[in-house]
Structures are given as C-alpha cells and as structure tokens.
Amino acid sequence: MDRLVCGICTEELGSDKDVCCLPCGHVKHTACLREWCKLQNDQREKKCPNCGGNAKCVNFRKLFFDKEPNLETKAPEVSQEPSVQSGTVTNDANKQDLEKCKSELEAAHKRADRLEQSNRLLETMLHNSETELRRTSEKNREQAQELSEAQAKIRDLEAKLSESDLGQVIVLLKEKVGKLENGEIARLKSLHDAAKEELEIVQRRRQNLTERVLKLSEEVKKLSSENAKFKQELNDSQERLAASEKRNADANKERETMAERKRNCQVKMILFKRKLFEDINRFVGEMSREIEEPKAESGTLPNLTRSALVEIPPVLKKRTLNQEFGSKDGSAKKVKPNESVEEIYLS
Known part of the structure; x- marks a missing residue:
C-alpha cells in the first residue's frame, strides 16, 4: 500500500505525528498547515494547497490513528529436491x-x-x-x-x-x-x-x-x-x-528399450531350454528303441519305464511368459495372458 504523505512538506503522515483534516478532506501536518496560513496572512480567504478550496485556520479537525501491533513472520522452510x-x-x-x-x-x-x-x-x-x-x-x-x-x-x-x-x-x-x-x-x-x-x-x-x-x-x-x-x-x-x-525423457526412453531387450532375451532363453529338453527326450527315446530291438530278439526285454526319459520340468511347462519376465500385458511378443512356454514352442 502507498504511503500517506503531507502535500506541503511531502513527508509521511505517521501515526505518531500531529495531523489534521481540512473541510475539503485533505490531510496535512498541523504545523505545516499553520505555517502555510502564516505565509498567506495578507489574503482574506486561505486556500487549500491541493484543491484550492477555502481553508480557514479555525476549521482544522485533528485526526487520531491507532497503531497496528507488530506481526512476527517466519521464514519458509526450503527442502532439497531432485535436479x-x-x-x-x-x-x-x-x-x-x-x-x-x-x-x-x-x-x-x-x-x-x-x-x-x-x-x-x-x-x-x-x-x-x-x-x-x-x-x-x-x-x-x-x-x-x-x-x-x-x-x-x-x-x-x-x-x-x-x-x-x-x-x-x-x-x-x-x-x-x-x-x-x-x-x-x-x-x-x-x-x-x-x-x-x-x-x-x-x-x-x-x-x-x-x-x-x-x-x-x-x-x-x-x-x-x-x-x-x-x-x-x-x-x-x-x-x-x-x-x-x-535428459530425463531420454533416460526413460533408454530404460524402456533395455526392459524390452531383457524381455526378448528371457523369451529366447525359455524357448532354448524347451527345445533342449525335447531334443534330449527324443535322443533318449531313440536310444531306448535301439536297446529294445536286440533284447526282443534274444527274448529278454529291459524294464524301461517313462521315468527313464528326461521329462520337461513342470516349471517350464506351467510357467507363463508373463510370470517369467514380469510383463503384465505381454505386448513385446504378443503373448496371450495365460499362454505357457510349451504352447508357444509347439505353435
């Protein structure tokens, strides 16, 4: 808010100073206004310094101000944030x-x-x-x-x-x-x-x-x-x-690229393991047939059961791609929500 000043001496109208009001409404220091009237003692009618209205020395009205109590302010706390x-x-x-x-x-x-x-x-x-x-x-x-x-x-x-x-x-x-x-x-x-x-x-x-x-x-x-x-x-x-x-946008983009590469590598690793187990089973089956043929001719058959074959671990059969590399939507390889590794390989 602008300061209130006296129109004669241009000093501030403080609450601790003697001020008065003219009939026209302008506020001045009482001492300045009396000095103004003394300087114009040869004129019949005194004039207001601001508006030129008639201002008689007997029509002054003293004004009183109430002081506002001091307010305590606190400096705001500043916290450390990222870059x-x-x-x-x-x-x-x-x-x-x-x-x-x-x-x-x-x-x-x-x-x-x-x-x-x-x-x-x-x-x-x-x-x-x-x-x-x-x-x-x-x-x-x-x-x-x-x-x-x-x-x-x-x-x-x-x-x-x-x-x-x-x-x-x-x-x-x-x-x-x-x-x-x-x-x-x-x-x-x-x-x-x-x-x-x-x-x-x-x-x-x-x-x-x-x-x-x-x-x-x-x-x-x-x-x-x-x-x-x-x-x-x-x-x-x-x-x-x-x-x-x-820089932050570039870093986010790079993280997304690395995550996609990681998902692709995990898919390839799962497919490789699945193919490896199938090749082992096929090889064991062929070896079993080669052993069974000469034994059949001699009249004795070996007790070969399904347990002699290398089976695919249930983890690889049951586990889905979503569980393997943590993707919720499977958008990298267009994987269905509950499609297993075995189904992907056979397809």
Missing part, C-alpha cells in the same frame, strides 16, 4: 524476486511523481510570493511618490502662509507626516521581511526536492539493472530446466 524440482524452485524464487523488484520500481516511480507534484506546488508558491513582492514594491513606490507630493504641497503651503501661522502648521504637518511615515514604513518593512523569509523557505525546499528527485532517479536506474539481471537469471533457469527435462 528437476530444484530447477523449478530456483525458477519460482527468481520470479518472486522479479515481482519484488517490479513493485519496488513502481513505488519509486510513485514517490518521484509525488515529489514532482510537490515541486510544482512549491514553484507555484514561489511565483505567488514573487508576485506579491512585486506588488508590495509597487505599493511602496506609489506611497513614496504620494509622500513626496505631500512634502511638495507642504513646502508650497509654507511659502504661502504667513510667518505667524507657519510655525503651527509646520508642527501639525510634521507630526502627521511622522505618524504616516512610521506606520507605513513599519508595515512595509514587515511585509518585505515576511516575503523574503517565504522566498528563502521555498528556495530551500526546492533544493531539497531536487536532491531527492536525483536520488530517486539513481534508485530507479539501479532497480532497472537488477530487473534485467533477474530476467537473465530467469531465462537461464528455464533453459536449464528444459535441458534437465530432456
């Missing part, structure tokens, strides 16, 4: 810093605008003071001319009057002229001193405002450079994040 998540966290932090710099830059621009407005107001006050000073000087010249004309008339009257009345008239005229001179000179001197003091105050305020405007301009330049730096860091973070995501 991709850490890049995302850095990116979010850079975005927050960028938004903070933007808000500070906007606040600096607003302060500069307020200072420029106050500077224009003080320039207007200075122009009015100079105009009033010229008007006062013109009045002084007119009154001096009237005084010289009155003195010339007095000299003419002194020449015309007789010596008997001359002394009395001269004394009366001198007393009157003395009173006029003393009162008018004192009034003009007070007006001149007040205008001179007001001019000095306005010049000092104008110098202070110029220095503050220069300082704010430097701050704006500094914030602009920091803003550009944060933008560059944000772009770098986005590039690193994109590269990290690409």
